Amino acid sequence: MSLPAKSEEPSALATTPAPALVRRWYTRWLLRALAVTSLGLGILGVFIPGLPTTVFILIAGWAAMRSSPRMHAWLWNHPLFGPMLQNWQAGGFVSRRAKRSAAAMMAVCAVILWLTPTPLWARILACTCMAIVLVWLWLRPEPA
Template sequence: MSLGARARRWAWLCLAYLALALGVIGIFLPGLPTTPFVLLSAYAAARGSDRLHAWLLAHRLYGPMIRDWQATGAVSRRAKHWALGTMALCAVIFFLTAPRWWMAATGTAIMALVGTWLWLRPEPEKPTAD
């Protein structure tokens, strides 16, 4: 493996672990999203570590989300509700704490755009019993 290929692999691996760490922190910290960071981690892991990518795909919590996204760009309704609820809570916090109203309005407008895009994503198909 050439030095350049090895450096790219390490860069992808570092990005994968950084994104995964931010995703885990996002579980506990309102305003920091979990799903995009986990998806970024899976994307980077697929390019930097087969072992980490396989672990993410097999993970009890993250695996279904990643597989749905990779297959069809789908996001579960539960994840959509959580994301939109968190964004709404953050919007309230923005308006209560921002020094200027336009700062809160800007952040809220961005979250509204992201929330609309997220809500319009397809949902995973439910398995049918044959």
């Protein structure tokens, strides 16, 4: 009996990391709820300035890997969200485009924050948090 010939291109699902499902059913359901909620917030983050997309997609990928192989495979192979997950899995990479987008959105949020009547402590706290996240983000390696 001969083995089937290997194809030149591996299928997309073959490159998807194997899910590490949790054992307890209620933990799977909680993680699945976290994945769906994070995915929803990540999608909203595409349209709402100041709401991060990448962080929520990473959380959704982590939770989906432990709760739903189907959702995880969908996220991993998605044209918009897949590269974020794949870059992170490959070594914590964040694309320059994502870094620039995050910096621009945080700048817009900071300007809006300083133009609205908010307490001074809230402005300083929010801008400090955004600055720390930006420094961390720009120190992340970029994919080749």
